[in-house]
Structures are given as C-alpha cells and as structure tokens.
Amino acid sequence: MTDTDVEYDETVDARGAACPGPLMDLIGKMRDVDSGTVVRLQSDNDQSLTDVPEWVDEAGNELVAVEEGDEHNEFYVEKA
Amino acid sequence: MTEHIVIVGGGTGGTVLANDLAGRLDDEIDAGDVRVTLINDDPDHVYKPVWLYVPFGQREPADGRRPLDELVDDRVDLRIDRVTEIDTDAKRLRLQGSPRSVGYDYLTVATGSTLAPEEIPGLAEGGHNFYSESGATELREELLSFTEGTLVLSVVGTPHMCPAAPLEFVFMADSWFRERGLREDVDIVYTYPIQRVHGNPNIGEWARPLMDERDIQVETFFNAESVDPEEQTLTSMEGTEVDYDLLVDIPPHSGVDLIEEAGLGDGWVDVDKHTLEAEAAEDVYALGDTADTGVPNAGSVAHYQAGVVGQRLASEVRGQPPTAVYDGKTLCFIETGMDAASFVEFDYENPPSPAPPSEKLHWSKLAYNESYWLTARGLL
Ligand SMILES: Cc1cc2nc3c(=O)[nH]c(=O)nc-3n(C[C@H](O)[C@H](O)[C@H](O)COP(=O)(O)OP(=O)(O)OC[C@H]3O[C@@H](n4cnc5c(N)ncnc54)[C@H](O)[C@@H]3O)c2cc1C
Numbered sequence: 001m002t003d004t005d006v007e008y009d010e011t012v013d014a015r016g017a018a019c020p021g022p023l024m025d026l027i028g029k030m031r032d033v034d035s036g037t038v039v040r041l042q043s044d045n046d047q048s049l050t051d052v053p054e055w056v057d058e059a060g061n062e063l064v065a066v067e068e069g070d071e072h073n074e075f076y077v078e079k080a
Numbered sequence: 081m082t083e084h085i086v087i088v089g090g091g092t093g094g095t096v097l098a099n100d101l102a103g104r105l106d107d108e109i110d111a112g113d114v115r116v117t118l119i120n121d122d123p124d125h126v127y128k129p130v131w132l133y134v135p136f137g138q139r140e141p142a143d144g145r146r147p148l149d150e151l152v153d154d155r156v157d158l159r160i161d162r163v164t165e166i167d168t169d170a171k172r173l174r175l176q177g178s179p180r181s182v183g184y185d186y187l188t189v190a191t192g193s194t195l196a197p198e199e200i201p202g203l204a205e206g207g208h209n210f211y212s213e214s215g216a217t218e219l220r221e222e223l224l225s226f227t228e229g230t231l232v233l234s235v236v237g238t239p240h241m242c243p244a245a246p247l248e249f250v251f252m253a254d255s256w257f258r259e260r261g262l263r264e265d266v267d268i269v270y271t272y273p274i275q276r277v278h279g280n281p282n283i284g285e286w287a288r289p290l291m292d293e294r295d296i297q298v299e300t301f302f303n304a305e306s307v308d309p310e311e312q313t314l315t316s317m318e319g320t321e322v323d324y325d326l327l328v329d330i331p332p333h334s335g336v337d338l339i340e341e342a343g344l345g346d347g348w349v350d351v352d353k354h355t356l357e358a359e360a361a362e363d364v365y366a367l368g369d370t371a372d373t374g375v376p377n378a379g380s381v382a383h384y385q386a387g388v389v390g391q392r393l394a395s396e397v398r399g400q401p402p403t404a405v406y407d408g409k410t411l412c413f414i415e416t417g418m419d420a421a422s423f424v425e426f427d428y429e430n431p432p433s434p435a436p437p438s439e440k441l442h443w444s445k446l447a448y449n450e451s452y453w454l455t456a457r458g459l460l
Contacts, residue, residue, distance in 0.1 A: 016353075018374045020279045024238045027273060027303050031199075031317065054275055058301045059318045 006065045006076045008040040009033070015072050019047040023055055030061065030079055037079050038064060044072035052077070083114050083397045086173065086184040088163045090120030090148050092127075092456065093368030093382030094190035099458030100390035102153035105397065109155045114397050117182070118152060119175070121162035125151050126213070127452050129379065132245055132415070134216035135223050136256050141213040151456050163191075166342035168361035186393055189339065189349055189358075189366040190386075193241055193377060197331040200236055202307030206314075207234075207329040210249065211241065222326055223253075228265035229325030234314060235272050236304045237332030241369060241377045243279055244424075246270070246330050247287050248415040254294045255417035268295075269322060271302035271314075283414075283424065286434040290416060304329070333377075335370060348372040353428070354405040356389055363396075365389045373408070375428075380411040383455065413445035421445050 012029045014022035022043035029039050041052065049066070052075050056063045064076040085101060087094045098118040108114040130144030152158050165174035166189070172181045195211055197204040210216040231253060235246045250270050257263040270277065270291065276284035277291060277298055291298055303317040307327065314322045335347025342361075344350065349366035350359040353373040358364035366372075367389050368382030375381050384406065391404035408428030415421045421442040424432035435441060454460040 016374075019281070020238075020274050021374055023274060024279075027317070031303070031305070051274065055301060058275075059303075 006038070008038040008076055010037060011040045011042065014041060014043045017043070017045065019045050020051065021045070022048045023051045026052065026075070026077065027055070030059070030077070033079055035079050039077050039079070041075040041077065042072050043075070048075070049073060082112060083185045084183065085114065085116045085186045085188070085393055085397070086182060087116070087118045087188045087190060088166075088173070089190035089192060089370070090118050090125055090152070090158075091190060091192045091368065091382070092379040093386050094118060094120065094188070095125055095148070095151055095456045096383050096386035096458060097188060097190065097367065097390055098156045099153050099456070100386055101393060102155040103458060104390055104394045106155065108397065115157065116155065117157040117159060119159045119161055119163055119173075119182075120148055121160070123147055123149070123160045125456060127456075128241065129449060131210045131213065131216040132248060132252075135210050135219040136252060137220060137224070141217060144213070146453060151453070153458070163338060166338055166344070168342055168344070168364055171363070185363065186396060187364045188389055188393075189344070189364065189370050190368050190382070191336045191338065191370050193333040193369040194336060195331045196237070196334045197329070199332045200304055200306060202309050203236065203304070203329060203331060206307035206309035206312070207327040207331070209329050209331055211331065219328065226266070226326050227262055230267040230269060230323060231326045231328065232269045232271065232314065232322055232324040233328045234302070234304050234322075235330045237330060238273060238279060239377055240330050240333050243376045244283075244412050244414045247278060249328065250296050251290070251294070251416045252418060254296060255419070259418065267297065269297045269299060269324075271299040271304070271322060273301070273303045275300050280432060282432050283434060286422075339370070345372060353408070355392065355402070356385055356406055365392070373406070375408050375410050376412070378410055378412060381409075384409045413441060413448065415442065415445065
C-alpha cells in the first residue's frame with residue numbers, strides 16, 4: 001500500500017483492469033465531477049504510467065501526483 | 081429435492097447456456113432432480129451482429145430475430161417476463177408480470193448491455209447509431225440520402241458491445257461510398273477516446289495504416305462531452321470540436337439497474353474472471369456483456385463463457401467440485417470493407433494478431449452469421 005499526503009475527493013479503483021480500462025474508468029469519472037475535484041486512480045497496469053499522464057495533459061487537467069507502489073500505482077488528477 | 085437453476089436473460093449467453101444445460105443434464109432433468117428456467121423480457125431472441133449490415137441495406141432487422149421458444153430445448157422452462165429484483169440472500173427473484181416470486185438454487189445473470197445516449201447532452205437528438213434495431217433502420221434512411229458532406233463515427237462510450245464494430249463501420253462505409261462513386265464527396269472522420277484507434281494496442285496498430293490508406297481521418301483522445309444538433313458539432317472533454325453532417329455514434333452503455341440494486345456490481349456483475357462466479361453472492365454466476373472480466377463485450381465471449389458456466393453448474397448439482405475455467409478466449413471477424421474481412425483470436429495470455437484481410441474471411445463472417453441460429457440452439 002502507498003501512504004500519501006495528497007488530498008483527494010473521489011477514488012477510482014481500477015486494480016485488476018487491463019489497458020485501456022484504467023484510463024477509461026478515469027475518463028468516465030472526470031466526466032461526472034466538477035472542476036477543481038481531485039480524483040485518485042488506482043491501477044496495477046504499467047501502461048497507465050504513460051497513458052494517464054498523456055491523457056491528462058491532452059485534456060488540460062492537472063496531474064497532482066503519481067505514487068508508485070509495489071502492488072499498484074496511484075494517480076491524483078485535478079479537473080481543470 | 082429438485083435443484084433449480086435460473087438464467088436471467090435469453091440473449092446469446094443465456095440461450096447457449098440454457099441449451100448447454102439441457103443437453104448436459106438431460107438425465108437429471110428427466111428424473112426431476114434438476115429444473116432449468118430461462119427468463120427473458122422479449123419473446124424473441126435477438127442476434128445483434130445483423131445490425132451492422134442494416135444501414136448498408138444488406139440485411140433486414142427481422143433477419144436478427146427468432147422466437148425463443150423455437151431456439152430453446154423443450155427441457156428448459158421458458159418464461160417471458162422481466163426480472164425486477166434479485167434477492168441473493170433469500171435466493172429469490174421478483175418479476176414484473178407476476179405477483180409470485182421465483183426461488184433459485186443457482187442463478188446466472190446474462191442481461192447484456194443497454195444503451196445510455198442520454199448521458200451526453202445532445203447525443204440522442206444529434207446522433208444515429210446502429211446499436212439497436214430502430215437505430216440501424218433510421219441510419220439506413222440517413223445513409224441512403226447522404227451523398228456529400230462529413231460523416232463522423234464517434235466512439236463515445238467504452239466498454240461497448242463489439243469493439244470491432246466501429247472500425248468495421250468506417251471500413252464498410254468507405255467501400256460503400258467508393259462503389260457508388262461518392263467517396264470524393266464524402267469525408268469520413270473517426271474519433272476514439274484514447275491515443276490510438278482501438279482499445280487493444282495490436283488491433284489499433286493494425287487498423288491505423290488501413291485507415292490512413294483509405295483516407296479515413298482520425299481524431300484520437302476525443303471524449304465527446306456534448307453534441308449541438310443545431311450547429312452539427314461535437315465537442316470533446318479535451319477541448320476539440322468536430323463538425324459533422326451525419327453523426328454515427330457508439331453511445332455510452334450501461335448494465336441493468338437490477339444488478340446494482342442487488343449489490344452485485346455497478347451495472348456489470350463483479351466476477352472472478354476465471355470462474356465467472358459473482359464476488360458478492362453465493363451461487364450466482366454472470367456471463368457475457370454483464371460479467372466484468374475486462375474482455376471484449378462480444379457474442380463469442382458469451383458463447384465460450386456459457387460453456388464454462390454450464391460445466392461448473394453441472395458439477396455443482398452433481399455435488400462435484402467445479403473445475404472448468406474461462407481463459408479469456410475471444411474470437412472476432414473484422415469486416416475491412418464490403419468484400420474483405422480480417423480475423424482475430426486471443427485470450428488472457430495471448431494478444432491478438434489480426435489476419436491479413438481476405439474475401440474468404442468476409443464470407444466466413446457471413447457464413448457464421450447464417451449458422452448463428454445453430455449456435456444458439458447449442459448444435460454448433
Ligand atoms: C452492431 C453490433 C454488432 C455486433 N457484432 C458482433 C460480432 O460480429 N461478433 C460478436 O461476437 N459479437 C458481436 N456483437 C456483440 C454481441 O451481440 C453481444 O456481445 C452479445 O449479444 C452479448 O450477449 P449477452 O448474452 O451478454 O447479452 P444479449 O445478447 O444482449 O442478451 C441479453 C438479454 O437479456 C434480456 N434482459 C435484459 N434485462 C432483463 C431483465 N431484467 N429480465 C429479463 N430479461 C432481461 C434482454 O432482453 C436480452 O434478451 C455485436 C453487437 C452489436 C450491437
């Protein structure tokens with residue numbers, strides 16, 4: 001498990017999902033939340049380490065933090 | 081004691097499973113030890129792959145319909161009704177058309193996907209889709225009178241049924257307009273939510289050069305946020321805008337409410353991806369589009385999974401430990417035009433490697449569509 005100080009409002013648990021599942025789950029959540037909301041994405045798919053930052057950049061959102069863990073990684077994304 | 085196996089949903093997965101059980105457990109059923117009930121909310125079985133061909137005038141919606149009672153083995157009790165509630169503690173189901181609830185010993189949920197275009201403002205008014213019978217028929221009208229302008233195929237929702245179908249549609253539209261001498265006057269644009277043209281990297285890499293060759297324009301990282309039917313524009317979450325004259329969309333999909341209310345998952349049933357057993361309840365299986373396994377929502381998947389659930393249920397009612405597991409097997413023909421198709425086969429361990437498109441594979445797909453009715457009966 002990762003310990004973090006980053007504050008977040010919503011969590012998307014995409015552990016176990018194959019690519020592009022985690023990114024799609026994140027996109028689905030970002031559709032629903034208001035601007036300023038921080039979403040935590042949990043993914044154990046390595047592809048997410050490139051997919052997620054690329055999309056966040058493209059969509060103009062902010063990647064607040066990425067925490068790499070032994071079992072899974074956590075991405076904190078703030079909606080623009 | 082009679083063991084009662086109930087299947088909710090008589091689409092591809094539910095029907096194949098019911099027939100599989102009727103064959104596998106024929107002795108037990110005849111002896112009165114096992115009863116199999118299939119509940120579907122429509123007297124007809126619907127074969128959705130036919131809808132891809134309807135907009136191009138190659139099939140009629142009726143080609144994809146057959147009465148369920150013609151397809152299902154006589155040993156199965158067929159009930160036409162809508163299940164409105166699943167109580168996994170009491171092991172009972174409520175039905176819309178009957179005050180009596182139905183008890184089960186083993187339950188399989190095979191309720192498939194439903195379309196949710198209303199999730200995107202303007203999509204229902206501005207777009208067309210070939211993911212329903214009525215949608216496919218309306219799109220046929222639009223396509224027949226479409227002789228110039230921009231046709232946009234936008235993949236809005238994922239996961240969606242048949243991840244190959246959006247690619248097939250643009251390849252077929254490209255050939256269809258070429259054959260009719262209209263391609264120079266029609267622009268075809270394809271949008272996809274992530275950085276490639278298909279969720280699966282291998283299929284994406286294979287399809288992209290074919291699209292470039294055929295002058296199909298591609299917009300990746302495009303997650304449609306709203307549609308303006310007046311202005312005929314589609315706006316994405318990423319801040320881009322695409323103009324269309326004819327919008328064909330793959331709408332967002334959702335599972336049935338029933339599943340969430342039963343605590344089985346958020347519309348899709350959370351299952352062990354090998355055993356297909358529900359995570360949240362005992363003696364409940366899910367298969368096909370409803371089962372959240374991460375594999376494509378395809379009829380072939382529902383078919384293979386039905387075989388696995390059939391074997392497991394037979395073991396359970398016989399008091400043996402079930403051993404059959406699903407390995408992620410998926411099989412898909414991909415139309416690459418009006419007279420050529422490719423083919424992929426993959427599973428949890430082995431990625432797909434699309435076959436070179438050929439006329440033979442196109443005919444194989446059409447032959448499969450024709451023989452589907454034997455598959456549903458459990459004969460193939
Ligand atoms: C245009 C198109 C093309 C496709 N092409 C292909 C292809 O080439 N190859 C392929 O493998 N797959 C293809 N598919 C996908 C395939 O059709 C589906 O993945 C498949 O039908 C899934 O089977 P299923 O049993 O899970 O659900 P379905 O076949 O959708 O069946 C679900 C059933 O449950 C019933 N139901 C739902 N809720 C209830 C309730 N509460 N009570 C009672 N009954 C209920 C429904 O009426 C329906 O009969 C295509 C799909 C589309 C839309």
